[in-house]
Structure formats: C-alpha cells, structure tokens
Amino acid sequence: MAYHNPEGMSDLTDSKCFTKKNKEQAVRQLFRNYGFTEIETPCLEYFDMYYGENEYVSQKDIFKLIDKTGNLLVLRPDMTVPACRVAATKIRYEALPYKLSYIAKCFRADEFGGGKQREFTQCGAEIIGSDNPYYDALVIKLAVSTAKRVGINDISIQIGQVEFFNGLAKEASLTQKESEIISKMIDSKDSFGISEFLEGRKIDKDIYNHLTAITGYFGDKSLIDRLLETKLNLRSKQALNNLKQILDILDKMGLSGYVTVDLSMVKKLGYYTGMIFNGNTYQMGFPILAGGRYDNLAEKMGKKLEATGFSLSLEMAIKALERQGQVEELPVMPAIVSFSESMRDYVLSVTKDIEEDKNIQVLPDSDDLERYMKERNISRMARCIAPNHVIIRSNGKTEITDFAKWRALWNI
Template identity: 35%
Template structure:
C-alpha cells in the first residue's frame, strides 16, 4: 500500500523557496496597485454555508464543490469563487449606504475538478469588486485596472477578450428554439463550433437574416467599426442592439484610457457562471492554456444576500499568472 504521508492529494501542491518568494512579490504588487486605484482590502472565510454558492446564486456547479458538515448538520463548502463571498460581505456591512463600494481581495479557492482534467483543485486569486455603480465608466475602470496591473508586474504579452452576455442571450431568445436545441446551440457556441451552430439554426428553420447575425458569435474584433455592418440587422433584436451600442461606448473610454492594445471583443463569449448580467471578459497570455483573469458585471447577485446593488469585478488566477510570467521570461 502506498504511503501517503509524504504526498499531497491530487490537484494541490507545495510551493516553496524562490517560487514562493516570487509569488509573494506578485501578490504584494497587485495589492499595491489595487490600493492605488482606490480599492480597500477585504478578507472572507475560506469556507462558507453552501447557500452562498447555491444553484440560485449561479456560481460553481454543486458537484464541483468540496462539501462538509458542521456540528449542527449545516452544509458548508470550501469557497470555489470569492465574488459571492465578497457580495455577501458587502450586503452585510454596507447595506445602509448607496455610495459605491470598492473592495479588493486575495485568497485561495477550491474546485473539485475531475482528476482526468489535470487542473489544480486549489488555486490563488486576487481581484477587485466595484459595487454600487452600473455605468459603463465603472466597467471601463475595472478593465483598465486589469490591464495596468498585469503590465505593472511585468507581463508583456496578454490579451483580454471582452464580450456581453446579452449578445448570445438575445440571439438565442430570438431564434425561439426547443429547449434541447437551445442547449445544443449554447454548447456549440461555447466550444467555438460555429459551423455546427449554423447547421443547427438552418435545420431548425431560423430565418436567414438572424442566422447572419449569429456570425457575430464567431468573431474576434478590435473596434466597433468591425461590427458596424451588423447594427442594422440587430435593430430588430433590442437586447443584441443595446449590447453592441454599450460595447461601442466602452471601447471609446478604454481607448481614451490607453489600454486598447491589450483588449479585443469576443462577441460569442459565454460564461459558466450564471450570475453575470452584462459585460464579461477573459484574459490569456502566451504559453498558458488556462485563463489568467476572468470577470464581468453581475447586477443581480447581491439581491440574493438582501442588497439590490449593481456590481462588476474580476479575479486574477495567480497560479496562471506566475506561469505566464515564467513563459514570457523564457522568450
């Protein structure tokens, strides 16, 4: 029988010596950047009640959470996602203010991925949450912090893809598909199988002009001028049209902030987290297969905790960031 006393469980690892020192330096610099941008640090518990991350919240899948029980029989989970934790804390401690609240955090998250996926089950995140402002300026502020923070710690090659939940959502609603076809379509778009998506739409009898508008979901664009030709068709579908107009406004602010060299628009982007309500974004870097940053707007999440307040935020996965920095230095 294998002696397990010297081994870590699958999906977790020890970090020590110079690697850990570099990680501490990166976390320190991120914390400094977040503070300089006006974000106050907050620390939330490593484990919380299951309801904080339940299906209604729209966070991690139940079967991917590490669950256990307290002495009273309550179901607890190791947090798989820090955003709902910060949302709960904000609803608890800032319930009586209408002023925007800016919070930053760092901590470990735990997701019970299938062993065959070869992914870390414990990882470190650092991020910011901007609560109480629904404006496009708030979205631009968050994206600008992401870009400038990654640049300031020495990451040279990275790209932030920005999408909007209402583009795919609006298109799928307009197609009026059967439930099983809708699920198949979303899977095809998520997996970037756009030819398969087009075949499904044609076989379902969706009108040609709407299918042409679905072309947006397969494109990575650099500016609104590249989706200008789709706007006339999109006028028939308010949710899609409004999302494209919103991204146009966002682009103008990001351009004036000087960060568009690191940002593109992925109009078919979908997130596994169901609490997102507006823009969503994902960041990648050279030689790193997993995202090093994820984020988006979640205007309905805090209602679950009793505070009706819009919000947007992001989380940098420090493990992927460290790998990206290492790969950049190798080039």
C-alpha cells in the first residue's frame, strides 16, 4: 500500500500551511476591497463543459472519471469556465457587470515539476458582462495588486492581443489547423520554423513579414504605433488599437512600469478572444499568473456576456518567494499553562475561558513540554508543578515562583 502522495500533489503542514492560508486570506480581503463577490463551485464538472464544440483545455491535461450513471466528469482544470457557467445560469442581478472572485483548488494531469503542481490553488477574479477596455485594465491592476499582496513585489506583466495574430492568419488564408501549428512555433519562438512552414505559399509580402517576425514583436507602446503604420487588415488593426486603449488606461493608473507589450504571446486555453497577459517574477521559469478577455464563453452556456479576468497560482507564487529567500516562519503560538496531576483542579478552576480571553493553551504537564515549546515557536510557558512551585519560561529566561504570584504576574 502506498503511504505517499500522488505525483504533483502535496501535504502542507506547519509553516507552509500557515503561509498559504495567510496569503489566501490576504487575497480574499483584497478582492472584497475591489468589490468582488466570492463564489464556490464543485471540484467536478461535466466533461462537455470543457470539451463540447471547443476544446478549452487539452484533454491530456485533465483528470477524467465516470459517475455511477455513466456521465463523464472532469476535475476542474481551471476556474474561469465554472465562473462563466455560474454567471450564465445562476446569477440573477440585472445590472452588469458581475464581479466574481474565487480561491479554489484546480487540477491538471500533465503539469507538475519546477514549482507546478497537478493540484493547485487558483486565486482569481472575473468581470463578466462588459467589453469596456477599462475592465481589462482593471483586471491587470488587480493582478499586480494580488501578486504584491502575496509578497511578489517585482511582478512584470507581458500583454498581447490574440486577434492581432488571428487577423494575420486570416489574411494569409491559413486553416485553423495551420494556425494552431504556427501558434505553437510562435510560442516556442521558432521564427525559422515559421518561415519553412510558409515557404512556397501565396501570401502577401507584408503579411509574410509580420508572421515571420512576430516572435520578436516585444517592447513598449511605441511598438504598436510602428505596427499601425504597416500594412495590416482591419482585424489586426482593431486588435492593436484595443491594446493601445488598455495601455493608455494603465498609464493613467500608474502601472506602465509593470507592463511590456508582447504580441508573440499565444494562449493554450482556447477561450481567449482579445487582450491576454502573463505575470512573471524572477527565479521562476514560467508565469505565476495569467488572464485575458473571453467574450464568447458564456454565450455557449446560454447567455451572451463579454468577460475578462485573471488567476494567480498560489503555489507557484509561494515557490517563487521560497526561491527568492522570502520564507515565512510559524506564527507566535499561544502561551502554555501546564498542570501536574496534583495541580489539575487548581489550574482548571482559574483558566475556564483562558484560551479565548488570553490566547493561552492549557495542557497536562509532561517531560516533552520543553521540546513542544521550542518546536512550535512558543515564547511563554508556565508549568504549575505545586502550589509553591511554578516554572515560568519566557523568551529564553527561566523563573521559579508560586501559584499566586504567577497568577498576578500573568493577570489570571
């Protein structure tokens, strides 16, 4: 029998669990401050939610199972699709947009190692019901704030626009399959492979040049201005103008220093329709957060709702902090009052509500108490051995007194 974890899944104890829960609470409060309402959805979703007409997540990345009635289910690989389902089917507010947040476990079968886990916590927010570019900028602002709230102060954002590439692909008459092949080459920065793939095709020279150079379309807002002066179709130009609007708003928000334009970004998730972005920090080889606009997802669930959002992988953020040397210690635990067998009734009679009122824990005395105190980062302890013999340990110092004086000293 295996008494260890499945690959890519971890137990959390002591300081690691405290650190994670502490950061979850900090993020939860941040989302509330921004006016988001938290949702909770089942870990299991129907397979068709992710793999109906469109494949939103690669099937090799998911855990699948069958229920007793024969329905094919998946452990949710992300929270964006469930959040969209909730918005389209459960929320009855008439005024838009819906601002939904979550802190939830997700599962990917093919992702672990280097900080990635098969079971991971997504902290995210979705703004559903508006195509206003202000909300795209707001989502990026919140993403930066979330990274900072968990301790990542050097977060850098790369922003792109999927419709820029889609416009180029349409102008080059690429099929969906061909577009996917080139997308993978762009993602791996294989400009030579793109040139070889397009060789011999009848493609406008300017469009060809864009497709073979797109892996290097990286820079500031001036990149967009230069590209707008080149030959592009309306779809690609609209994508660039949309990106320019978002960057202008981010500039007014004081966030320009965090953001870089990267038009070579190609998302694995199939529901993005516009602006997309990643968030990176040093000591990590892949993004700790990601997001973008997905205007068609809710419509497939019965309600036309434009949307934009992001999520941060909390485990990857914490791993980044560990690699950067920012390791949190255990909190200062409640002080200890212990009693010998002969002192039990004396101690219990004066400590009835002490745990809640004084942040003090009451324990039977034992030979392990000194080690117990040290291992759990406890700074104070009073061992009540006899009415005239109470041993007080406090911040490395030891004092021996009697029961009455100890009560006065600790105000008990």
